[in-house]
Amino acid sequence: MKPVRRDGGFRWDEVPILAYKEEADAFRAVTRQVLFGPEEGLSWELRYFEIQPGGWSTLERHRHPHVVVVLRGSGRVLVGAEIHDVRPFDLVRVPPSTWHQFQAGGAEPLGFLCLVDAERDRPERPTPEDLEAIRRDPAVAGFVRA
Amino acid sequence: MKPVRRDGGFRWDEVPILAYKEEADAFRAVTRQVLFGPEEGLSWELRYFEIQPGGWSTLERHRHPHVVVVLRGSGRVLVGAEIHDVRPFDLVRVPPSTWHQFQAGGAEPLGFLCLVDAERDRPERPTPEDLEAIRRDPAVAGFVRA
Numbered sequence: 001m002k003p004v005r006r007d008g009g010f011r012w013d014e015v016p017i018l019a020y021k022e023e024a025d026a027f028r029a030v031t032r033q034v035l036f037g038p039e040e041g042l043s044w045e046l047r048y049f050e051i052q053p054g055g056w057s058t059l060e061r062h063r064h065p066h067v068v069v070v071l072r073g074s075g076r077v078l079v080g081a082e083i084h085d086v087r088p089f090d091l092v093r094v095p096p097s098t099w100h101q102f103q104a105g106g107a108e109p110l111g112f113l114c115l116v117d118a119e120r121d122r123p124e125r126p127t128p129e130d131l132e133a134i135r136r137d138p139a140v141a142g143f144v145r146a
Numbered sequence: 147m148k149p150v151r152r153d154g155g156f157r158w159d160e161v162p163i164l165a166y167k168e169e170a171d172a173f174r175a176v177t178r179q180v181l182f183g184p185e186e187g188l189s190w191e192l193r194y195f196e197i198q199p200g201g202w203s204t205l206e207r208h209r210h211p212h213v214v215v216v217l218r219g220s221g222r223v224l225v226g227a228e229i230h231d232v233r234p235f236d237l238v239r240v241p242p243s244t245w246h247q248f249q250a251g252g253a254e255p256l257g258f259l260c261l262v263d264a265e266r267d268r269p270e271r272p273t274p275e276d277l278e279a280i281r282r283d284p285a286v287a288g289f290v291r292a
Contacts, residue, residue, distance in 0.1 A: 012237055035237055036213045036261075044190045046213060046261060067182045067192060069259065071235065089217065091158055091181055113215065115182075115192060115261070 010050060010072060010111050020049070021058070026125070026146055029055030029104075038118045045118050050111040051075065051104040056145045059101040059134075064120035066094035068112050075110035076143065077102050083143050086110070099126065099134055101144060156196060156218060156257050166195070167204070172271070172292055175201030175250075184264045191264050196257045197221065197250040202291045205247040205280075210266035212240035219256035222289065223248050229289050232256070245272065245280055247290060 011017065012035065020030035029052035037045035048071070051057060059078075068077075070090045077086050078101045079094055086092065086102075092112075094100045104110035126134060126146060135141035157163065158181065166176035175198035183191035194217070197203060205224075214223075216236045223232050224247045225240055232238065232248075238258075240246045250256035272280060272292060281287035 010235065012235075035215075036239065040211065040213075040239065042211065042213070043263065044261070046215075065186065065188065067186075067188070069181075069192075089156065089158075093182065093186065113259075115190070117189065 010048065010109075012048075027056060027058045028145070030057055035113075043118050045116050047114050047116070048111065049102075049114055050109045051102060052109050053104050053107055055110075056103040057101055058123065058125070059099060059144050059146045060123035060125055061097050061099045062121050062123045063096050064117050065096050066092075066100070067115040068092040068094070069115075070110070070112045073104060073106060073108040073110035075103050075105045078140065078143055081137055081140060083139060086112075099130075103143070103145070156194065156255075158194075173202060173204045174291070176203055181259075189264050191262050193260045193262070194257065195248075195260055196255045197248060198255050199250050199253060201256075202249040203247055204269065204271070205245060205290050205292045206269035206271055207243050207245045208267050208269045209242045210263050211242050212238075212246070213261040214238040214240070215259040217257045217259060219250060219254040220252045221248060221250045221256035224286065224289055227283055227286060229285060232258075245276075249289070249291070 015033045018032045020027055020032050031050050033048040035046045035048055036042060070086045070088050072088060074087045077084050077092055080098045131146055161179045164178045166173055166178050177196050179194040181192045181194055216232045216234050220233045223230050223238055226244045277292055
């Protein structure tokens with residue numbers, strides 16, 4: 001089993017760069033690479049996401065937890081009602097059913113590993129009522145993109 | 147949920163540095179940090195291992211697969227009959243029941259994330275007969291420490 005080398009930048013041989021999501025959704029400048037998963041007989045999936053400067057992931061929540069390891073760049077992340085700066089090797093855990101969003105900052109893309117169960121529920125987008133509740137906190141209101 | 151920052155070097159707040167193994171075994175200068183696992187309700191475990199220059203992990207095999215992401219340093223890894231150089235962001239998959247060993251090279255510790263199922267079989271050490279078979283390949287014989 002040959003190690004799969006990244007081929008200039010944060011890419012790995014034989015790992016395709018995918019659209020962040022299969023369907024249209026609210027996000028900007030995000031790519032996804034599935035590094036390991038059910039195809040290798042694993043019950044979990046290791047993905048690498050990259051958000052270009054100015055980009056952001058979808059504001060969403062789901063019952064399955066996320067475990068994130070930042071690999072490159074910097075940015076901010078909303079987890080529940082908290083906003084945190086992130087930089088390489090920070091660990092972020094998104095607990096079940098918690099609104100979250102990643103945003104890239106600085107000149108370099110924000111790249112992170114994200115670990116999930118292979119079998120998981122689909123993400124839920126905020127309803128207008130959810131969004132109103134989320135935005136009740138002025139700091140969060142100033143952060144979220146939806 | 148606060149991101150857990152590394153606190154100078156590859157350590158994270160509130161994550162203890164553990165002995166590589168609970169029991170005496172054949173290895174040198176390896177530490178282990180469990181970043182996420184069953185305590186957070188996950189069916190898998192994310193660990194960070196660090197091998198000091200000149201150190202090496204146990205030569206072993208097990209039925210559960212390993213998925214590894216190198217984060218720092220450089221070194222070499224034996225997977226089955228193959229020896230590969232590794233450097234940051236290389237991916238290594240150790241298939242089930244495959245002999246493997248990591249060795250640090252260079253001046254910096256070799257640090258890597260390792261993903262496993264939370265419920266997994268215990269590693270098996272080579273018997274003298276296994277070791278003889280493993281060492282039949284001169285390149286492998288010159289590599290393995292046991």
